[in-house]
Amino acid sequence: MPGYNKGANAERELIRLFWGKGFAIARTAGSGKNALPMPDLIMLGKGRSIVIEAKAWRSKYLTIRSEQMEELFKWRDVGGAEVFVAWKYPNKGWFFIQPQDFVKNTHYSISFQKAQEKAVPVDVLFGGQQVLSRV
């Protein structure tokens, strides 16, 4: 299943990246029949807790299903975690996008152009700087 492997490889890439930058980070196991809310990655460090949905996708738009975003919001509301969608665009690298930068209709979507404008620079995520624009 190439699509699956592409996603899993992208997640592993993030895991290596963030361990190297001073964060503890893990992939989650599928929630299976329980259907409990589950981000792709959970990351702790520098006084912050962050959940990440990781997508490797070459397209003008990235869409996150509402149910998936709601799961991330449960981690924000219950766990106090910051939420990021990490979009890996082939040959362009990773873009870390906050939920409020998506347009919500039936689902959540963002154009690659807007993602490039709104993405939180990786140095901000890695560094000790707080992301101040949480809404």
Add this chain to the structure above:
Amino acid sequence: MPGYNKGANAERELIRLFWGKGFAIARTAGSGKNALPMPDLIMLGKGRSIVIEAKAWRSKYLTIRSEQMEELFKWRDVGGAEVFVAWKYPNKGWFFIQPQDFVKNTHYSISFQKAQEKAVPVDVLFGGQQVLSRV
């Protein structure tokens, strides 16, 4: 593989329990070939981040391999997480034990008697009370 299922079922039991008590909690996926540090469970909520190694085991002693405990310590040192070993003793329930209550020789071990004495009551873990005895 009954041993595996027993452990996975015990983890799922903790997941249901803690979601019901106001924590966001997930099982981690195996680290595979990367051999990155990985607790069984990661839990966020009430301003705390906690990593848990879960064991379902009927015996007078529980032993945690040194390598495994070191992985949990990486999550403490890098991620700032509190570390607990959750020992499920059949028909006795769960005992949440802190690493410093284990005896370290080649590996980390604790008797069931000492585990019962030292275990952090689940109400303390669930409630807003800080665990003050971290060393």
